[in-house]
Amino acid sequence: MTPEQLSAAIRAALVSAVDAGDLTVDVPTAVRVERPRNRDHGDWSTNVALQLAKDAGTSPRDLATTLAARVEGMPGVHSVDVAGPGFLNITLDAASAGELARSVVEAGPAYGHGTSERGRVVNLEFISANPTGPIHIGHTRWAALGDAMRRLLAATGAQVAAEYYINDSGAQMEKFGASVLARAAGREPPEDGYPGEYVADRAAEVLEQRPDLLDLDPPEALVVARDLGYAAQLAAIRRTLDGFGVHFDVWFSERSLHATGAVEEAVERLREQGHVFDAEGAVWLRTTDFGDDKDRVLIRADGQPTYFAADAAYYLSKKDRGFDEKVYLLGADHHGYINRLKAIAAAAGDDPEHNIEVKIGQLIDIAGRRMGKRLGNAIYLDELLEWIGSDAVRYSLARYPADSPLSLDGEELRKRTNDNPVCCAPTDSTHRSCPTPRRPPSSPSWVTSPGWSPSRPTSSSRTALRATWRSSPDGSTSGTTPAACARRARMRR
Numbered sequence: 050m051t052p053e054q055l056s057a058a059i060r061a062a063l064v065s066a067v068d069a070g071d072l073t074v075d076v077p078t079a080v081r082v083e084r085p086r087n088r089d090h091g092d093w094s095t096n097v098a099l100q101l102a103k104d105a106g107t108s109p110r111d112l113a114t115t116l117a118a119r120v121e122g123m124p125g126v127h128s129v130d131v132a133g134p135g136f137l138n139i140t141l142d143a144a145s146a147g148e149l150a151r152s153v154v155e156a157g158p159a160y161g162h163g164t165s166e167r168g169r170v171v172n173l174e175f176i177s178a179n180p181t182g183p184i185h186i187g188h189t190r191w192a193a194l195g196d197a198m199r200r201l202l203a204a205t206g207a208q209v210a211a212e213y214y215i216n217d218s219g220a221q222m223e224k225f226g227a228s229v230l231a232r233a234a235g236r237e238p239p240e241d242g243y244p245g246e247y248v249a250d251r252a253a254e255v256l257e258q259r260p261d262l263l264d265l266d267p268p269e270a271l272v273v274a275r276d277l278g279y280a281a282q283l284a285a286i287r288r289t290l291d292g293f294g295v296h297f298d299v300w301f302s303e304r305s306l307h308a309t310g311a312v313e314e315a316v317e318r319l320r321e322q323g324h325v326f327d328a329e330g331a332v333w334l335r336t337t338d339f340g341d342d343k344d345r346v347l348i349r350a351d352g353q354p355t356y357f358a359a360d361a362a363y364y365l366s367k368k369d370r371g372f373d374e375k376v377y378l379l380g381a382d383h384h385g386y387i388n389r390l391k392a393i394a395a396a397a398g399d400d401p402e403h404n405i406e407v408k409i410g411q412l413i414d415i416a417g418r419r420m421g422k423r424l425g426n427a428i429y430l431d432e433l434l435e436w437i438g439s440d441a442v443r444y445s446l447a448r449y450p451a452d453s454p455l456s457l458d459g460e461e462l463r464k465r466t467n468d469n470p471v472c473c474a475p476t477d478s479t480h481r482s483c484p485t486p487r488r489p490p491s492s493p494s495w496v497t498s499p500g501w502s503p504s505r506p507t508s509s510s511r512t513a514l515r516a517t518w519r520s521s522p523d524g525s526t527s528g529t530t531p532a533a534c535a536r537r538a539r540m541r542r
Contacts, residue, residue: 050125050145055093056080058126062119063097071115074105091130091138098135109135167206172372173199177214180283181225183247184290184430190413190455191378192430193446196295210372212299214363217279218307219356226275229255233262233274254281289430293439306362312354315362316347324396334361336392339401345389357389364393377407384409410451
């Protein structure tokens with residue numbers, strides 16, 4: 050019996066009691082069940098009697114006793130105890146739990162999948178770091194959480210595309226090119242360039258492709274160093290993310306928006322909607338009509354498009370590609386983007402409360418150290434993977450809300466103790482930091498052997514294992530499954 054099934058059974062008991070005249074109360078649409086803190090108190094507990102007693106005109110214990118008599122006789126329930134002021138502690142029978150274990154093994158990777166989000170078409174953009182250096186720990190937070198969101202949406206039936214927006218246009222790319230060229234010539238990067246050791250690796254790769262780099266005229270050499278260094282760095286980013294288990298369906302180049310005329314086209318489309326105006330020699334989008342704190346420049350007085358114009362073109366590209374929902378997962382320094390991106394959506398004729406969602410991830414550090422590519426002291430994902438392991442990194446980042454700052458201690462995550470939460474999490478790389486992984490066997494003999502009975506596994510360890518499996522069927526109320534997480538995401542929107 051899954052938590053969702055148990056919740057439905059308790060609700061059915063309430064309906065039955067009301068129909069029989071034993072209770073007079075409005076039955077809730079759902080009944081919440083939770084794990085008791087003490088395993089001796091059963092498999093599941095509910096406080097529904099305490100919630101409804103006042104409206105029912107009776108004491109919580111009396112209401113709980115009425116419910117207990119009805120729930121205890123239901124298939125799959127071994128016993129129901131009334132505890133404290135009116136809690137119901139429910140123990141499932143071994144056959145019910147064992148049968149669920151069989152279904153888990155038989156379903157394999159498909160266990161927990163469902164169709165609750167079918168019909169949603171989602172573009173999920175995350176990381177989108179400048180291709181001016183490796184993926185560092187700040188990007189890694191959205192890599193872990195963004196990929197988890199992609200998997201949850203896909204597991205619950207949504208059509209979702211994971212997209213990486215390559216910020217390959219603008220001043221930072223020029224500074225990166227100048228840094229690569231300087232390293233190729235044996236010089237230190239410019240003061241406002243990139244000092245990381247990886248720049249020397251990119252320079253070596255560029256020289257391997259263009260041994261004549263330093264013989265070129267300086268302007269041409271800068272372009273070659275920038276473009277070849279960019280291609281090499283982007284390839285390195287993709288290799289790193291592959292090693293982290295994060296894969297993108299679309300790699301979208303900002304340059305392509307400018308090269309194809311999409312930016313100019315976007316300005317004209319927004320003008321046709323009536324939201325673009327000219328002032329002070331520049332072209333503006335009247336974003337204040339949609340809650341932004343000031344109107345935004347699209348085309349400067351010198352004729353150059355702004356980053357905001359590229360953002361507008363990029364949003365319209367997603368719209369034109371058929372994505373009804375556009376989700377942006379942005380860094381901590383992007384709070385100002387929320388209103389302006391929603392204003393773009395509204396100006397394009399979309400509903401900013403439905404068609405776009407912008408989430409901001411807070412900063413992350415290692416043991417309190419401030420880091421960055423341009424500070425030259427960033428900790429990169431490749432180093433984390435070698436140091437801690439892929440699954441341990443993902444688990445450590447995914448278990449905390451993205452909107453809270455996070456400090457990790459790598460040495461703590463490597464400790465071989467049960468105080469290390471990674472040791473208690475059944476991950477593929479648990480073995481790197483803990484002595485005994487707690488991943489259940491892929492095909493337990495007590496499930497697959499001939500003549501197996503669902504009531505056989507009764508030892509305390511197997512009971513605990515069944516309890517873990519019961520916590521994650523599709524649609525359960527445990528809050529850890531694809532369907533449950535997707536439901537919470539919908540409620541927050």
